[in-house]
Amino acid sequence: MMNSSPMISQDSILSSASKTSDPSNTSLASKLLARGGVVLSQRKYTLDILSDSGLTDSRPSGFPIEQHHKLALSETPYADPEPYRRLIGRLLYLTVTRPDIQYEVNFLCQFVGNPKQEHVIAAHRVLLYLKRSLGQGLFFPTTNPLSLRAYCDADCGGGCLLTSTTGYIICLGGAAVSWRTKKQQVVARSSAEAEYRAMATTISEIIWLRTLLRDLGVPVPDPTRLYCDNQAALHIANNPVFHERTKHVEMDYHFV
Incomplete structure (x- = not known):
């Protein structure tokens, strides 16, 4: 990633x-x-x-x-x-x-x-x-359009630890401007849940970056694309209805 x-x-x-x-x-x-x-x-x-x-x-x-x-x-x-x-x-x-x-x-x-x-x-x-x-x-290109793209992933219960690790990288005009890895605060019950939590963390950073760029007079008109490699997490994010298998996930993560 x-x-x-x-x-x-x-x-x-x-x-x-x-x-x-x-x-x-x-x-x-x-x-x-x-x-x-x-x-x-x-x-x-x-x-x-x-x-x-x-x-x-x-x-x-x-x-x-x-x-x-x-x-x-x-x-x-x-x-x-x-x-x-x-x-x-x-x-x-x-x-x-x-x-x-x-x-x-x-x-x-x-x-x-x-x-x-x-x-x-x-x-x-x-x-x-x-x-x-x-x-x-x-590498910071000078000719690419200023669009935001983000990539996120999660290491579900990586190594010998039970907690998963969130990782993301966000690019502006093809240049990496924000990246982070961080242990999730709770133990995910599935890889889909771990990836879904990673998506929520990444979106929070995207919102902050878009606000910062707007305050600096560099608005980004196009929606930010977020890439995730877990189909189950993508299905959860694309379906706004309440999910029986994710009802234990904290409400603040469901703004994805």
């Missing part, structure tokens, strides 16, 4: 781009003027984290986290939690231009109070995934 069209490889456009970032600030972010838009990247900052973690010469990873991990059940003690906490803080800053690691970093944040050895290994795996795509960043 997070690997969507708003992201583009910096390496593929370097030949037609000119660097405009201040050299003294390249450790935080770089701005590249590309053909048809602007690219934001944190390549130098990522390289600094890899170097500080001793992973410069390590082999890159194709995925930021194992699919069937059991990190919530890890018990192997880790001597000093401070390096883990610093690493997670730096990874959180990287999500400013790398929404594709938002879910993994958000999950690893749960263990900063008492990290285990497996959590450190998982955080290093995220870094090795970033090493595989150092030049990736956010």
